[in-house]
Amino acid sequence: MSEYVVDESTIFETPLLELDLDIESDADVYAKAEWFNLYDAPHGGGSIKSRIAKGMLDGAEERGDLDPGVTVIEPTSGNTGSEVARLANARGYDVEIVMPDNAAGGKIDAVRDAGAEIHFVDANLGYDAVIERCEEIIAEDPDAYYRPNQYENPDNPGTHERTTAREIYEATDGEVTHFVAGVGTGGTITGTGRGLTDLTDGAAEIVASSRTSSSTPSTASNTSSRATTTTLTRTTSRSSTGRSTLRPRTRTTERGRSASAT
Ligand SMILES: Cc1ncc(COP(=O)(O)O)c(C=O)c1O
Incomplete structure (x- = not known):
């Protein structure tokens, strides 16, 4: 294990960086620099998943779901594993992460470095096998x-609704018109979309760009896959919870890369 000490105060409030894109548009385009979450963590720092690791552990502790002495376990092919491992370990829990055996070396190192035990699953069995092994x-x-x-x-979406959406709204002085995100679990697009839709009273367009593939993670990175762009539009009615309801319009195009790990 490294000497790194997890500082949860470096999670959230990441900067928006203006992108200098060579496109014919008057739009100002920004990227939210999620690597500023736990930016000094070894093996590449944190990621957008630092947010939900904190949100899910905070929620579990507040509800009393997470007894001292319990082992935190999560199946993950990517960034969630390192972030859950870092935060849970720093809070004093033992951690076990179930991963496909083709996970990127940096991610494996990050999980291991965080003090977690790793259960590897043959990636050729597909991602469902990772979840089944965890169960x-x-x-x-x-x-x-x-x-x-x-x-x-x-x-997961709740953390993005409370933090990512508010941060974007405030950083753009409420003038955000579009939000585009990739989709793994869907937590980012759902939560941030819900929050921005409410904050802008439906003015912001929420666009999900996901890459889908039926192949296993081991082959997915090498095969062409389909990219689905889904625009979520707010319906006029509100749900019984008072939250706006997002209704997807989807179009699918061929792209060359595969789904991102979660
Ligand atoms: C770095 C990173 N960004 C974005 C995503 C997608 O986020 P979500 O799982 O909230 O859809 C993932 C996981 O798929 C990820 O690892």
């Missing part, structure tokens, strides 16, 4: 584990 481990001793579960945890 098997938990089933052996359910009381010993807490799984944040980024795919189903409302604190």
Whole structure:
């Protein structure tokens, strides 16, 4: 393990960087520099997943779901693993991460460096096998584990709704017109989309750009895949929770790369 000490105060409030794009448009285009989350962490620093690792662990602790002595476990092929491992380990929990065995070396090093035990799963079996292996481990001793579960945890989109959306709205003085994000779990686009839609009263257009592939992670990076661009538009009615409802319009085009890891 490295000497790195996790400083959660470096999570959130990342800068917007103006991009100098060679495009015919009057639009000002910005990128949100998510690598400023845990920017001094080894193996490439943190990422947008630092946000949800914090959000999911904070939520679990506040609800009393995360007893001291419990082991935090998460299946992940990418950045969520290192961020859950870093934060949970720093909070005193044991951590186990279930990963496909073709995960990028830097991500494996980051998880290992954070003090987590890694369970590797043959990537040729597909990502479902990673999730199934995690479920098997938990089933052996359910009381010993807490799984944040980024795919189903409302604190994933909820964190983006509370933080990412507000940060973008404030940094653009409320003049944001479009928000574009890639999709893994969908937490970023759903939560930030929901927040920006509410903050701009529906004026901001929310655009999800996802790359999909039916192949396993091991081959996905080398095969062509389809990119789906989904525009989420707010319906006129509001849901029973008072939140705006986002309705997707989807168009799919051929692209050359694969889905990003989560
Ligand atoms: C660095 C990074 N950015 C964005 C995403 C997509 O985020 P989300 O899972 O919220 O859709 C992922 C995961 O897929 C990721 O690892």
